[in-house]
Amino acid sequence: GITNQRETTVLWNRKTGRPVHHAIVWQDRRAEPTCAVLREQGHAKTIQAKTGLLIDAYFSGTKLKWLLDNVPGAREQAERGELAFGTVDSWLLWQLTEGALHATDVSNASRTMLFNVHSNSWDEELLDLLGIPAALMPRVLPSSAAYGETRPALLGAPIPIGGVAGDQQSALFGQACFQAGMAKNTYGTGCFMLMHTGGTFQTSANGLLTTSAAQATPATEFAIEGSVFVGGAVVQWLRDGLHAIKGSGEVQALAESVPDSGGVMMVPAFTGLGAPYWKPDARGTITGLTRGTTVAHIARAALESIAYQSAALLLAMSRDAVAAGGSPVAELRVDGGACVNDLLMQFQADLLGIPVVRPVVTETTALGAAYLAGLSAGVFSGTAELSSLWRAERRFVPT
Structure with missing residues (x-):
């Protein structure tokens, strides 16, 4: 895959x-x-x-x-x-x-x-x-299909290629979000929230995109998507731009060394703003700085900016779902590198007011590609079997 x-x-x-x-x-x-x-x-x-x-x-x-x-x-x-x-x-x-x-x-x-x-x-x-x-x-x-085989000389034998999908649709598939209304958010370089809409092409009235979901058959399937251009990349900026940390893994401890952001707010529009605003000329800002502001407050504001941007996506997504006759998103499945940050996930649940659920396997993008290839090769019988394999590692509930 x-x-x-x-x-x-x-x-x-x-x-x-x-x-x-x-x-x-x-x-x-x-x-x-x-x-x-x-x-x-x-x-x-x-x-x-x-x-x-x-x-x-x-x-x-x-x-x-x-x-x-x-x-x-x-x-x-x-x-x-x-x-x-x-x-x-x-x-x-x-x-x-x-x-x-x-x-x-x-x-x-x-x-x-x-x-x-x-x-x-x-x-x-x-x-x-x-x-x-x-x-x-x-x-x-289709995303699951007999594409062909690798040349024998490359890997010692011809290997079938049976699954191909873009990373965010692959993550939606790996999270077993196969039914309309199920949603996931991937916290990577950017943040990408997708909600499956089944076979319904639904145009967003709230600044989101309609995209093709990973398709295991020739039948069309769709998702509503919101894209945040700078998510985990803000932590990379703290490391490489501000030199506030030596490694990305240090950011949680630094942010937890203060009780809150001390009024500091960050908008990391380093490459403009994506959904739901679509402002390509926007630029990043840090506001609320005082004499008492420390690098820890900035680090906490940086983490919180990821959650605030994702909350804007979910609000837009829920509005679209209700407008289409459905219900607001009731649970958000999460994956990607930054989802291991417990402080961020709890803050996200508090902002959204719904459970944020982290699976046992957080590399769901790779898992989705494996599932698609497995379906093509006959390793898995169908999406019902894949749904039964999904397991939660931790649920973050609003406090």
Whole structure:
């Protein structure tokens, strides 16, 4: 199984297998001028209706356009069919099969701003809008499928590739959130909250995205998603930018050395603000500083900023759920590196007013990829069996 950071964009030569430029990662904002033009031209509603996404440089389509427009000769090579585009999963599939397979799955494709999530196909109108030749695009398969096999020389034998999903959809799958209304939040570099909506394509009225969920069959499945661009990355900034800690594991003890943040508030908009605000030009702030403020107060405010941003997502998500005739999210399953921080998880539960549940296996992104591959290989019988395997390690209840 393969899982990957979504949206990160790679463009490579089909003959040599070499990229024509560095990969452009998901947080990169260089394509924002293109997005501004698309908004001004009034394309937002069409793009959201087809893709479920809002216009933002976060997604792959405008990154790919930037590569075609700025790498010398790239557009001409693309039009001659000499180049291939893919997110990191596609790049890995190409390398593992030595060019025999140019493919992706529906969950990664849905993050390009070029994919029609209703028909599970590349959208000709959107490709034309951004001037992207269709010959660049990979074949799209369900997340659990017989993709192919690795070349025998790479690993000593051909290994079947049976599961591919973007990291957040893979985590939703690994958390056994298979039913509409079930939600998870991944605390990684950013924070990504997804709520499964079953086969219903639901457009958010509260600044969230609609995305394809990992699909074990050709049938369409969807999720509502909120993306926080800077989550655990704020701890990295404390370590590498402020030099307040030597290792990320020190932040909880430092934050717990004071009873509260002392009135300090942090908005870590280092790369703008994602959902539900979508303010690409926003920048980070620290307010409430006094003569008595210490680095411990700043560390605590940094951790709390992760929870505050996630709380805004859940509030928006619950509003969307109620508007669609459902119930507010009743429980949040959590995973990712920062979910091991007990102080953060308890503060999150207190803010949300619902239980926050940490599973025994917190690396649910990798687990989801394994589950998808296992379904394809016949190791697991179906999602009912996978649901029975999920176990809680700790429940944080509001105090």
